[in-house]
Amino acid sequence: MHFTTSEENGIEILKVNLKRATVDCVKEFKDVLFTLIDTKETKKIIIDLSDVEFVDSSFLGAVVSGLKKITAIKGDIKIYGLQPPVRAMFELTRLYKVFEIFDAKEDAISSF
Amino acid sequence: MPVFEWEIEVDSLNTDDVVDKTVDHFIRELNYLPKEYLDEIIIEIKIIVFELVTNIRTHGEASRVKIKYTITDEELNLEFTSDGSGFKLKSDHDPFLKGEVLNPPFPEKYIGRYFTMYKGIEEELTCMISSSNKLIFLITPKNVFQNTNEIHEHFGLQLIATVAEKFEYHRNPDNLDVFLVQKKLKQF
Numbered sequence: 001m002h003f004t005t006s007e008e009n010g011i012e013i014l015k016v017n018l019k020r021a022t023v024d025c026v027k028e029f030k031d032v033l034f035t036l037i038d039t040k041e042t043k044k045i046i047i048d049l050s051d052v053e054f055v056d057s058s059f060l061g062a063v064v065s066g067l068k069k070i071t072a073i074k075g076d077i078k079i080y081g082l083q084p085p086v087r088a089m090f091e092l093t094r095l096y097k098v099f100e101i102f103d104a105k106e107d108a109i110s111s112f
Numbered sequence: 113m114p115v116f117e118w119e120i121e122v123d124s125l126n127t128d129d130v131v132d133k134t135v136d137h138f139i140r141e142l143n144y145l146p147k148e149y150l151d152e153i154i155i156e157i158k159i160i161v162f163e164l165v166t167n168i169r170t171h172g173e174a175s176r177v178k179i180k181y182t183i184t185d186e187e188l189n190l191e192f193t194s195d196g197s198g199f200k201l202k203s204d205h206d207p208f209l210k211g212e213v214l215n216p217p218f219p220e221k222y223i224g225r226y227f228t229m230y231k232g233i234e235e236e237l238t239c240m241i242s243s244s245n246k247l248i249f250l251i252t253p254k255n256v257f258q259n260t261n262e263i264h265e266h267f268g269l270q271l272i273a274t275v276a277e278k279f280e281y282h283r284n285p286d287n288l289d290v291f292l293v294q295k296k297l298k299q300f
Contacts, residue, residue, distance in 0.1 A: 020128060023127075054158060060267070092275065093232065093271065094235075098233065
């Protein structure tokens, strides 16, 4: 499974079980993320990127699409576990100004 | 000057393989650099290669791609040449270009003109038509901070332009699409 979901304190944790989250997995990722938002009407999502060593623009685009969708229903997506190359992507794209990013899952959970 | 070259059929193009081979090459050739700086360079090279390969696989309609890397003491050059159908210059962000698609050879009246390709959070990707067959991509700061809600297809090109000192496209005399990316090396 490239993506797994679990629930903690009413928050959906979407874990990315890939070393490289890129264009090849974007469709599957969007299906999982959008199902949480559209079907389960989840308003609190944390994306766990702790296993991910690299993301590309397509994957970041999908995360932003999810944020746009969830913001429309007054929800939020938070992110945790960025390894240095992934952190660099969030910095280069200034997406760290759009998402709340945490080092520890507990901090991400308690931020909601 | 170390030169690394290989040619791949686009049908059998595996992005991960290309990236791994690229990373191995640059780590081998640049192992004299301080580790922290080398790690930084490798991340940027990965970004460039991932985005270029994705671009060729998804937009270029190419069947073959030739990859060439050259390294000097001052810079790295990454050149991707493919038998695609020419760069399609289009942008919903540019009021002048809205709805229009320009393909090389670019019309004379557009030469020297700058187009906004993508609006990022703090920067914009601008493209200048420098001749009938050449584009130069540039990152320019935005005057006003804006939140972005949507990422468009040129986001990948913006990333390349962000990490590179020079990012150009040209259609060569053999009707091949050439993307050239240059990264300057810090001197220690």
